Amino acid sequence: MLYPQSNDSRIVFSLDGVWDFRTAGEDSYPAAWAGAPLPEPVPMAVPGSYNDQNDELNLRAHYGWVVYQRSFAVPSRLMAGQRTMLRFDATTHAADVYVNGQLLGSHFGGFLPFEFDVTDVLRSGENLLTVAVDNRIGSSTLPVGNDAGTAFMGSDNANVPAVAEAKKHARRQNLPNFDFFNFAGLNRHVELYTTPASAYIADITMTTTRLVDVAADARTAASAVIAYDVTLDGTESDDSVPPSEQTVMSMSDSAASDNQAVTDNGRRVNIAILDSAGTVVAGITAGFSREGDGSVKASGDIVIENARLWNPGAAYLYTAVVTVSADGPDDESHIIDEYRQPFGIRSVEVSGTQFLINGKPFYFKGFGKHEDSYFHGRGTDDVLNVKDVSLIHWLHANSFRTSHYPYAESMYDLCDREGIVIIDEVPAVGMGWPQYANPLVAERHREAIRDMIARDKNHPCVVMWSIANEPGLDGEGDRPRLAYDYFRPLYELAHACDPQNRPVTLVCCQNDYLSDITERTMDVVCINRYYGWYNLSGDLDAACYALNIELDFWESIGKPVMFTEYGADTIEGIHGTHGEMFSEEFQRDYYARINAEIDKRPWFVGEQLWNFADFATFQGIIRVEGNRKGILTRDRQPKMAAHWLRERWNGIPDYGYKG
Numbered sequence: 001m002l003y004p005q006s007n008d009s010r011i012v013f014s015l016d017g018v019w020d021f022r023t024a025g026e027d028s029y030p031a032a033w034a035g036a037p038l039p040e041p042v043p044m045a046v047p048g049s050y051n052d053q054n055d056e057l058n059l060r061a062h063y064g065w066v067v068y069q070r071s072f073a074v075p076s077r078l079m080a081g082q083r084t085m086l087r088f089d090a091t092t093h094a095a096d097v098y099v100n101g102q103l104l105g106s107h108f109g110g111f112l113p114f115e116f117d118v119t120d121v122l123r124s125g126e127n128l129l130t131v132a133v134d135n136r137i138g139s140s141t142l143p144v145g146n147d148a149g150t151a152f153m154g155s156d157n158a159n160v161p162a163v164a165e166a167k168k169h170a171r172r173q174n175l176p177n178f179d180f181f182n183f184a185g186l187n188r189h190v191e192l193y194t195t196p197a198s199a200y201i202a203d204i205t206m207t208t209t210r211l212v213d214v215a216a217d218a219r220t221a222a223s224a225v226i227a228y229d230v231t232l233d234g235t236e237s238d239d240s241v242p243p244s245e246q247t248v249m250s251m252s253d254s255a256a257s258d259n260q261a262v263t264d265n266g267r268r269v270n271i272a273i274l275d276s277a278g279t280v281v282a283g284i285t286a287g288f289s290r291e292g293d294g295s296v297k298a299s300g301d302i303v304i305e306n307a308r309l310w311n312p313g314a315a316y317l318y319t320a321v322v323t324v325s326a327d328g329p330d331d332e333s334h335i336i337d338e339y340r341q342p343f344g345i346r347s348v349e350v351s352g353t354q355f356l357i358n359g360k361p362f363y364f365k366g367f368g369k370h371e372d373s374y375f376h377g378r379g380t381d382d383v384l385n386v387k388d389v390s391l392i393h394w395l396h397a398n399s400f401r402t403s404h405y406p407y408a409e410s411m412y413d414l415c416d417r418e419g420i421v422i423i424d425e426v427p428a429v430g431m432g433w434p435q436y437a438n439p440l441v442a443e444r445h446r447e448a449i450r451d452m453i454a455r456d457k458n459h460p461c462v463v464m465w466s467i468a469n470e471p472g473l474d475g476e477g478d479r480p481r482l483a484y485d486y487f488r489p490l491y492e493l494a495h496a497c498d499p500q501n502r503p504v505t506l507v508c509c510q511n512d513y514l515s516d517i518t519e520r521t522m523d524v525v526c527i528n529r530y531y532g533w534y535n536l537s538g539d540l541d542a543a544c545y546a547l548n549i550e551l552d553f554w555e556s557i558g559k560p561v562m563f564t565e566y567g568a569d570t571i572e573g574i575h576g577t578h579g580e581m582f583s584e585e586f587q588r589d590y591y592a593r594i595n596a597e598i599d600k601r602p603w604f605v606g607e608q609l610w611n612f613a614d615f616a617t618f619q620g621i622i623r624v625e626g627n628r629k630g631i632l633t634r635d636r637q638p639k640m641a642a643h644w645l646r647e648r649w650n651g652i653p654d655y656g657y658k659g
């Protein structure tokens with residue numbers, strides 16, 4: 001899915017800003033609000049979660065629907081012959097979208113984009129956009145909420161009669177079965193964008209398929225073969241497009257050859273590859289053909305000589321300038337559509353117990369993160385993203401996992417240019433056997449995997465897909481098998497959806513790793529372990545003893561293994577000569593002791609700790625203004641462990657740490 005882009009053929013209008021806002025009911029909102037100005041609205045900024053923007057309404061406790069509304073006008077003279085799309089980068093969690101009172105449709109899923117064609121809906125002058133958003137989570141949603149009982153790690157005395165009675169009268173509320181605040185609303189950008197209507201570039205895929213003679217430092221290769229795939233759509237996209245094989249010639253990097261490979265309808269695609277200086281270094285011209293599924297595509301290979309490779313800490317980006325043109329009268333050709341697609345040249349693979357990027361063994365240094373900040377909640381905040389990336393560099397880290405949902409596109413763009421590696425994760429968190437037996441959850445899970453990969457497939461920073469965080473996997477009887485039977489098809493789906501066929505993992509929580517038969521089948525074993533915190537609490541000697549018993553097991557599996565979570569809640573300012581739990585000394589000692597153990601294991605390929613920064617959660621007796629496992633405070637100030645890790649990571653190279 002291409003991100004909206006302005007150029008000679010396309011226009012983007014942002015609909016961000018301060019919208020009108022009203023809260024509504026648990027199960028519904030007034031129908032009259034869809035097509036008329038909201039009565040007595042309050043202001044609400046977009047993008048941004050609504051929860052922390054208005055204290056009078058107690059929006060942190062809201063359960064159910066809210067309604068956003070704004071009007072907008074577009075210059076109709078610019079829209080002639082254009083297709084106009086209304087795109088939401090994400091709405092959390094469900095949305096009904098209306099323009100001028102007409103329901104365009106609904107969408108479920110809080111962390112990936114969706115769009116509606118509004119070409120024939122918009123009118124000249126003012127248009128009224130109304131978006132109803134439902135923040136409810138439950139046993140059928142991803143992320144998973146509890147339909148009764150408590151939230152994640154909530155406390156209860158169910159056997160107390162008065163407690164049981166009070167529950168019958170308690171107001172309904174979200175009970176997240178996950179450990180992050182259920183920030184909701186129009187969390188990400190909203191935009192109108194246009195493409196040409198008759199034919200437009202619907203998708204572009206750029207895939208490194210071969211690297212020839214990679215230099216010892218992996219910065220360059222004698223040549224690289226890039227498979228391109230351009231999908232054309234539109235009202236006239238398949239005009240007399242032959243199902244034939246198109247002939248393609250690739251240009252050398254020295255000269256452009258005016259290749260005459262065109263289809264019967266005279267349409268052709270030109271792809272010029274620009275290096276980071278904007279110099280054309282390769283390219284092709286090709287015709288389109290119709291695929292078996294009816295789609296109209298141009299695909300083939302482009303050879304780039306003297307390729308500059310994308311590496312962690314040494315990013316290099318090319319731009320594919322894709323132009324679709326058609327023959328006009330007197331053999332004049334005219335451009336129909338164009339799109340500039342950044343991409344990086346690199347390879348990713350698992351080989352034995354190593355995770356290879358450009359053929360070199362990579363060691364993950366980093367974190368689980370959250371999209372989380374004061375006031376913005378989970379709202380897209382590029383200032384925060386730029387700050388976080390600067391802190392990742394300051395810490396000499398090189399990677400993070402998008403725990404526990406795909407992040408906003410702008411963060412991946414930033415990591416592409418800054419050489420930071422991402423493990424991309426779907427919002428499958430809080431799952432267990434009730435979900436494995438629920439077809440609706442399975443369908444939503446498949447949709448999340450397909451949509452995440454479709455959106456993020458061209459990012460060189462993405463090196464692995466995570467299809468879940470800490471689902472139930474172990475236990476008695478057929479539970480392990482039921483879990484395996486649920487996840488195996490999803491593992492295979494992720495591989496099938498990814499043109500780069502990157503490694504796929506599933507992040508497992510502290511469990512009986514002997515009965516869990518799923519984690520060991522992943523390409524990389526990703527473990528969240530809390531020896532010394534949630535168990536053997538405070539006893540780092542026992543914690544290391546237990547960790548080594550488990551590491552001995554993983555050694556037998558013969559795959560790369562890494563931490564995707566390990567950590568300790570730490571309140572900045574709490575100290576002790578023999579640091580006890582919650583002190584800054586304990587967090588530092590925790591990492592010093594645990595890291596000393598994993599350093600002894602050559603097949604242990606990464607340490608992503610939990611968490612980059614403190615973050616907001618549902619209220620509970622073990623959450624003191626949220627989860628405090630950050631090595632940074634929520635306002636991004638370093639705790640003692642951050643300084644210790646910065647020194648450690650400065651001594652760990654991106655490649656070859658474990659040989």
Ligand SMILES: CCCCCC[C@@H]1NC[C@@H](O)[C@H](O)[C@H]1C(=O)O
Pocket residue numbers: 178179180404470509510528530534565610627629
């Ligand atoms: C035995 C309990 C296992 C909890 C595993 C630890 C949890 N993993 C998922 C994260 O979203 C939580 O924040 C983390 C925690 O609680 O800080």
